[in-house]
Amino acid sequence: MEHKGPFILIVILSCFTVIKAEGCSINPCQNxxxxxxxILExxxxxxxxxxWIGRNCDFNVDSIPTPGPSPVTCSWTYTGTTGLLTSPNWPDRAGINELCIYSIRIPAATTIFIHLNSFMSEIYKDDLFYTTGPDFDISDPSNFGFNGNETRLGTYSFDTNQMTFGWKSDHTIESKGFNITYSIDSNPCINEPCRNGATCLPSGISYTCQICSVQDGEEFCERGVEVTGTSISITSGNPIVERRNQHQVTFDLNIGTNPEGGSVIGNNLWAVSFYYSTSDISGNGVSSPSSSVVLTPFQSRTGIVSPGVPTTLEELSGTLNLTLAVCRDVQYVCAILSRNPSSDPPFFISPAPGSDESVMRSCVPVKCRGNAIKARNPSPVGNESPVRNRRDVSNLWYMVAGRVSSKRSNSRRPRHNQSDELNVPNDPMRGVDTGRDNRGQESMSMPDRPPPPAPGRPGL
Structure with missing residues (x-):
């Protein structure tokens, strides 16, 4: 029997799940x-x-040093829960001078089973090396491997979610090669994430925590807060201003919860982190490091009173350091919800069954504004090719009729380009300080144009 009374209940968020939530938000994957x-750290x-191989796809297999003339390089990546690995040309003989990389990467795996079905190679010449991880160095003598007419056929298990194999053949005799199948086991409760006597219930790559007790001979089971989704609503600070060292954004963070989950009431309940990115929660873009949002006592004690009814943390204020950022870097702002480690009472928080950690993270697209020239002081002087400025960029300014631009600017902002050219005076290295009057002896300006001719009359 499941009890749904008004208990202050308990959900999941250990440091294990915090690592998962932040892992893809900073988009470590390259190339x-x-x-x-x-599941695993x-x-x-x-x-x-x-x-590409390596933990962050940062190593090209073509650059692997190998002995022998003209090695043939090939690679495969496996992401399914089962798969087949064979030497090139199987079941025919493998070729000579081969170096092939087989990368198994399965997010849901906690154990990988390798079934060695067949292996025949020239002893001491053709080898199949393997390592339990994403990084691989074929010259590392500590690598394990198979060699010769292998008699140790059977199943091998490895507590990992990634394996890398490297097949290397020499330049003379062809070998029969190998045939390997693999399978996995998935256990998101392997690290025992639930606390305070709660039972971990696996759900895909996620889990829920459940506390059960016996009352009057009947078992009552209670679950923690289960998040179905979050979303951001910006109330101020949009558009973003590029290169501003302290840009404040005020926003509401909306939290959806599973009606079958638990509730929580208390103090210091929540922790929220904030960052900007070139992509949404898919994690395919480049993101800034996250910073903590300081919550008021009222915000931090906003509880989940009625699971299934949306809850909002209102008027949160986050600060972005945009000193090194331009508009193309700041296309989204994102927030990550988690439990405050000092919450009173302690509680568990987790994605709802069938969801993953991405529901704890939300992003919203934002507008961005660059430097704006508010006024100009007419003065027909200038220089088309300035050298540098205080912002460590060069060739910023190129004057045209009614606009400021540069033909050869190396800044990251596009500039206009027209044919009415004017010059920049005295100090060609002067940049623009955002929000300040940048006039003076280094002012850039242009003469006013004559008024347009009256309708029906030729221009003067």
Whole structure:
């Protein structure tokens, strides 16, 4: 029997799940890799495109040093829960001078089973090396491997979610090669994330925590707060202003919860972190480091009173350091919800069954504004090719009729380009300090244009 009374109840968020929530928000994957949340630490896996290996897809297999002339390089990536690995040309003989990399990366796995079905190679010449992780160095003598007419056929298990195999053949005799199948076990409760006597219930790569007790001979089971989704509503600070060192954004954070989950009432309940990114929660863009949002006592004690009814943390204020950012870097602002480690009472928080950690994170698109020139002081002087300025960029300014631009600017903002050219005076290195009067001896300006001719009359 499930009890749904007004208990102050208990959900999941250990440091284990915090790592997962932040793993893909900073998008560590390079060279076209896709970030996926994973059960095992560090909480994510990069699904690399062909030719790339390494934890963050940062190593090209073509650059692996190998002995022998002209090695043939090939690679495959496996992400399914089962799969088949074979030497090139199987069941025919493998070729010579081969170096092939097989990368198994499965976010939901906690154990990988390797079934060695067949292995025949030239002894001491052709080898299949393997390592339990994303990084691989074929010259590392500590690598394990198979060699010769292997008699140790059977199943091997490894407590990992990633394995890398490297097949290397020499330049003379062809070998039969190998045939391997693999499968996995998935257990999101492997690290025992639930506390205070709660039972961990697996649900995909996520889990819920449940506390059960016996009252009057009947078992009552209670679950913690289960989040179905979050969303951001910005109330002030949009548009963003590029290169502003302290840009404040005020927003509401809306929280959806599972009606079958638990409730919580107390103090210091929540922790919220804040960052900007070039992408939404998919994690395919580049993101800034996250910073903590300081909650008021009222905000931090906003509880989940009626599970299933949306709850809002209102008027949260986050600060973004945009000193090194331009508009193309700040396309979204994002927030991550978690439990305050000092919450009173302690409670568990988790994604609702069937969801993953992405429901704890939300992003919203924002507008961005660059430097704006508010006024100009007419003075027909200037220089088309300035050298540098105080902002460490060069060739910023190029005067045209009614506009400021540069043909050869190396700043990250596009500039206009027209044919009516004017010059920049005295100090060609002067930049613009946002929000300040940038006139004076270094002012850039242009003469006014004559008024347009009256209708029906030719211009003067």
């Amino acid at each position: 076209g890799g896709t970030c996926e949340l994973a 560090p909480g994510y896996i990069c699904l690399c495109s062909l030719q």
